[in-house]
Amino acid sequence: MMNTQVLLKRRPQGAPVAEDFEAVDNAMPQINEGQALIKNQYISMDAGFRNWMDEGAGDDVLPAMALGEPVMGLTVGEVQESRHPTLKAGDLVMGRLAWERYSIASDDFLVVLETHEQNVPTHYHLGILGDTGMSAYFGLTDIGQPAANETVLISAAGGAVGYVAGQIAKIMGAARVVGLTSSDAKGERLKAELGYDDFINYRQPNLEAAFQSACPEGIDVYFDNVGGPILETVLNHINVAARIPFCGAVADYSNPRPVGPPNLFQIVTNSVRLQGFMTHLQVSRYPEARAQLMTWLNQGQLSSVTQEYAGVSQCGTAFADLFAGKNFGKTIVAVDH
């Protein structure tokens, strides 16, 4: 039996492409005392990991990924064999492991899923009940707080955070939920499957007219989970006392010299609140967030949507597709297929 791993073959220039990665078959790893062998089930594709692919990126705690090594990633899997003091065979775990079929675990970047967390598909813990679902939850409930007569605009609305955020905005009672997407096809899916009222394809030539048409009453909440130049157009349509939960900068990850919006004065003249947040800084509130999301899932108010790639060797393609805007919902790789 071999361990399929996907290595960082070369450092991406700007947006990652599939050729930056290489799938190889290596010998099965052996565990030592204090370690456990994890058989990964699903691997999460998260744009944020792009940050650690640059030379000299990261810090002492979490340095840049090494060339020729398995790509660091977030996975869920099952403990296969253990010489670890607390992990035992059969445990379902989630953690920062790697793009590979089998991982060795010995550190703290791992949580064991509790029994009550196991009656949903395990990949939910990478998506709608994981960081991306909770980002949508915290951003809207803490900062966005849409009122009943308000318009909510969601960036990267077909993405892992955005597709959940739009649904939550609707659950919270927002009058109008509009998604920014990179294609009409994704926009139509948002409307048909997820309750969005309208969408704006940001790749069209006449963005101003599209904003006027999709957000005729202006924008009260802009959930920005992607960053980038679209913020300028949004600020031209922002309402007084608007809130901007700001939780991602995907657009900047692969841009060597991003430029900020020239019209930040709109934030002043409209008394706008632009509030950055990082979900992982709210660990103490994860149970609250997960419980609410589970309730909405069970009530059928919230849907999980995934774009699933078959086989660990597809990780590179899946990651590149994520940056190419090809995906809808949460992107995951099913290790076995």
Add this chain to the structure above:
Amino acid sequence: MMNTQVLLKRRPQGAPVAEDFEAVDNAMPQINEGQALIKNQYISMDAGFRNWMDEGAGDDVLPAMALGEPVMGLTVGEVQESRHPTLKAGDLVMGRLAWERYSIASDDFLVVLETHEQNVPTHYHLGILGDTGMSAYFGLTDIGQPAANETVLISAAGGAVGYVAGQIAKIMGAARVVGLTSSDAKGERLKAELGYDDFINYRQPNLEAAFQSACPEGIDVYFDNVGGPILETVLNHINVAARIPFCGAVADYSNPRPVGPPNLFQIVTNSVRLQGFMTHLQVSRYPEARAQLMTWLNQGQLSSVTQEYAGVSQCGTAFADLFAGKNFGKTIVAVDH
């Protein structure tokens, strides 16, 4: 008797210069039924009025200033003669009038100072008890909220808002208050006269080192009342959970194509709150703000500092000096000298 008026001679290109304005002596205005004649005492110099000097600026309610007409401005003065239904001779009034010795008032842009507001120098109502003082107050008490161990950085710290904001931050107990200034001389005055702990001259070549030295523990509150490119450097030194009260964009008023900071992702990674606000949207809270500012003034915790120009004909020079960064404290013109 003549009425000295300062006219908008030409529309400023970028930062206003004294030659954009012209002082002339015109005939005294005559009041009609429903009007009052105001003898202006002080004229406030506010960068914000620059916005109405451009061709096509403003809106239906408040259109662009007309060429060849007296420059619109904020003044305090005394009712000299009245055929107005509520104003009476001797009333002290503040309002949006013009750069001139005598004004005709007939509209709503005027408030009568109450008796208890008259036991301070009248020009306080243009400065420390006016919009600029209240901007400092609202920005720090509503948004900045410095804690005892925190560092507060104030932009344009020698300006009409900044010199008050730094004092309030100290009153609120901030550990360290640092001012951004355009000269060492102003920085030294902040330390000697207003309790600032340190300053950064933003015109120096090594800005990074200056930030390191003046804000060794990073920045918890950045009171930005000027806008402009310095925000990029600030964001590189911002602490987790920092607050940025954002209330002005002087730097952008005269910049035809401002550029936003390229590192807005710092707002995400540090969970920063960037909150725009406009003091005039908080009219209902003016009494609260003025009462607190008066208390601090009476207790000697807060000082009023003005840069006073002698004579209404100096308005153009005073306004130009404001943009040239020559002034310290609140800039006012004493109409008679």
